[in-house]
Amino acid sequence: MRKIFFTTSIILIFLLVSLTLVLSTIGFETDRFNKFISNKITENNKNISLKLEKIKFKFDIRDINLFLETNNPKLIYKDSKIPVDNVKAYLDFISLVKSKPKIDKINISSKEINIDQLKKIIIKTKPSNLNSLVINKIKNGKLFINLEMYFKENLNFGDFILRGEIKEADIIIRNDLNLTNVSFNFFADSSDILIKNISSKTQGILIKNGNLSIKRNDEINIKSDFSTEIKINKRNIVNYLSFFENIKFVNEELNISANLDNFLDITFDKTFKVTNYVYTNKGKVNELFFEFDKSFKNSFLKDEIHSLSFKDSDLNIRYSSDKKNNISASGSYSANNKDFYYYDFKNNFFKEISNIDLDFEFAQKLSIDFINYEKEENKIAKIFLKVSTKKDKIDIKELQYKENKNLIEVEKIEINKKNLTSLKKIKVKTFEKKDLKNDFTLDFGKKITISGNKYDAKNLNKYLNQKTKNNMLKKISKEIHIDLKNIDTPLSKKLMNFRLLGVIEKGKFVKISSKGDFGDNKFLDISMKNDKKNKRKYLEVYSDLPQPLLSEYSFFKGLTEGVLIFSSIIEDNTSSSKLIIENFKVVNAPGVVKLLSLADFGGLADLAEGEGLSFEKMEIKINNNKGFLKLNELYAVGPSVSVLMEGYKEESGLTSLKGTLVPAKNLNKFLSKIPVIGKIIIPEEVGEGLFGVSFKMKGMPGKMKTTINPIKTLTPRFITKALEKSKESK
DSSP: OHHHHHHHHHHHHHHHHHHHHHHHHTOEEEOTTHHHHHHHHHHHOTTEEEEOOOEEEEEETTTTEEEEEEESOEEEETTEEEOEEEEEEEEOHHHHHTTOOOEEEEEEEEOOEEHHHHHHHHHTSOOOHHHHHHHHHEESOEEEEEEEEEEOGGGOEEEEEEEEEEEEEEEEEETTEEEEEEEEEEEEESSEEEEEEEEEEETTEEEEEEEEEEEESSSEEEEEEEEEEEEEOTTTGGGTGGGGTTOTTOSTTOEEEEEEEEEEEEEEOTTOOEEEEEEEEEEEEEEEEEEEEEEEOOTTBSSOEEEEEEEEEEEEEEEETTSOEEEEEEEEEEETTOOOEEEEEEEEEETTEEEEEEEEEEOSOEEEGGGTEEEOTTOOEEEEEEEEEETTEEEEEEEEEEETTEEEEEEEEEEETTEEEEEEEEEEEEEETTEEEEEEEEEESSEEEEEEEEEEOTTHHHHHTSOOSOOTTTTOOEEEEEEEEEEEEGGGEEEEEEEEEEEEETTEEEEEEEEEEEETTEEEEEEEEEETTTTEEEEEEEESOOHHHHTTOGGGTTEEEEEEEEEEEEETTEEEEEEEEEEEEEOSOHHHHHHHHHTTOHHHHHHHHTTOEEEEEEEEEEEEETTEEEEEEEEEEOSSEEEEEEEEEOTTSOEEEEEEEEEHHHHHHHHHTSOSSSOOOOOOOTTOOOOEEEEEEEESTTOOEEEEEEESSOOHHHHHHHHHHHHHHO
C-alpha cells in the first residue's frame, strides 16, 4: 500500500512539475479568452481596439500566478496603431475554478516607438502641458515601454506601473539651442515617477549620471541630481549670451571648463505654486576666463584691469527658499593674463542683501596718493575684506591690507549712495624701504580725531586737486581734531607738531584753527571763520615757506624762498581770493625762461637759469565760479623785471593768459620822466629802445603756445601799478 501511495505521489509530482514547466515555458495555446479580453478593454475605452490572435495560457513561477500571453497584437487608438510587442493578462485562479474569469492585471510591452509615432497618438489625446512639451519640444528619439495595469471588479482600472526607456532623443530648448542624444530609464505609478541614468549633451555641456524623482501626495515633490561637464568657449558661447544679458562680463570672450555635481529639491502645492526649493551644486572649475566690456578702473590702480582668469577652483552654490543662500569659491586667479595668485570668496545672500568675505593675494601695481604709498608690481600683498551690501548701501565691516611691514586696517565703514555715512577707525603704518612714512590713526566717534607720529603728505596737494563730481563726505558733520608730530610735505620740507581744531559740515570745512612748525622759526598758520548770516566763509593762510603749498601748480614751478599770504571769501560754489608772495626768487622756471628768451631779454634769461630772478612782491587776484578760474590780475615787481598779467582757466584745463613784461631798467627810466602832475608823455628820443614786450599764452596744460609783440608804450594800468610800487618802496 505504501509502495502504491509513494508511486502515485511521485507520478503526481512529476505531472505537476511537468505541467508547471510546460506552462511556464511553452504554455498552453487557447482562444477561449480572446473575445473576453478584447470586449472588456473596449467596454472601458471606446477609442481602443484590441485584436488578439494566438493566446497562450502560461504560469509565472516568480509571481506564482497564471496568465495569458500573446505576441504582436493589433492595438489601435483612434485609428493610430500602437506598436505592441507582448501582452500578458494575469487571471484570478479562483475565478477560473468558478468559470467566471477575472483579470487582475495586464502587462503590455511595446516595440520600439518612434517619437513621430508617439506624437500622432498624443495629438488624439486630451490636451495637457506634457502633451504640448512632447509635440513641440521633442524631436527624434526612440521609446520603449512596459505597462502593468491593475484592475478591480468588472475590469475597472485600479492602478498602474509604467517602466521604459528613451534613447537618442533631441529636445528643443530654444531655436538655437538643443539637448541632443537624450537617454534615460523611467518608472512611474499613480504616486511616483522615477527617472534614472539621464544623459544628454548640448553645445559645450554634457549631462550624465542624472536621476529625477517626482512624488505626488498632498504636495508634489521633485528631486534631481546630475553631473555636468562644461566646456564653453568662443565657438559656442553665442548660444548662451541671451541667458546672461544682465551680467556685463559675460560676452563672446568667455571661456569656462568645469565639472559640477548638481542637486535640486522643489515642492509644489496642488495649484503648482512653489512652496519650497533647494538647489545646490559643487565641483571644480578647471578654467574660467572673461573679459570686461569696459576695463575696470580705480584711482588706486596704476593699470586698468581688462580681464580675469580663474583656475583649479572649488565651487559650492546653495540657493533655497529658506534664505540660506550662499556661494563659495577658492583657488587661483589672474588679472590681465599674468601670474596666478590665491583667492577665497564667500557670499551669503538673499534678494538684494549680500554678506561677502574675500581673502586674496594681490600683485598689481598700487598707489594711494593721499598717503604717498606705492606698491610695486609683483610684490605680493594680502587683502581681507568683510562687507555687506544692500541696494546702494555698502557696509565694510573689516578691511585689512598687508604687504611686508606695511599695514592698513579699516573698521566699519558705511557708504550709502556713494556717500560716506559713518566710519569707526582707520589705522595706517607704511614704510619706504626701512624708513617709516606713515604712522597714524583716524578715529571716527562723536568727533573725528587724527593722531600719530608720522604722515607723508607729499602727494596731498595732487590728491586734493583731483576733480570729482561727488563729495563722499557730504553726509558728514562733525568736529575734527588733528595732532600729527611729523608731516613730510612736498619739496622735502618738514612740518612738525601740526595741530588743527575744526568743524566739518556736510563734508566741507566751515571752521579751522591750525598751526605747524617748519623749523628755523618758520611757521604755517591756517584759519577759517564761518559767517552763517551772510553764508560766507573766510579762509586765511600764512606760510613762511610757500613752496609746499604751491607744489602742484606748474605756474609756480621754480619759486623759492619768500612768504605766502592767502585770503579767500568762499560762498557756495564761488570764491574770491587774493594771494601775495613777498621776497621770492624764480629759478630755472621753464615758462619764464622761454618767455624771456622769446622776448630777447638774454641777460634776464641767463639770470633766471642761474641765481634766479628776484621779486619783491607778487599779488594775484582770482575769482572761481563753478570751476571757471578767472585771473583778474597778477602783478609781480622786482629789481630785474616786472610783470602784469590777466587771463582765465576753464574747467577743461584750457588756459589763456596775456600781459606785459618790462625789464626794470627801462621801466625806471620811463617812470623818471613822468611829471608829478600831468599826462603821460611818450618818449620820442631816438635810440631810447623798447620798453618791453606784450605776450599771449594759450592752450591745454603742457601744450601752451606763446606769442610776443615788442611795445614802445605801456598801458595806463601797468604804469599805475608801477607808480604804486614806486610809492611803496619810498
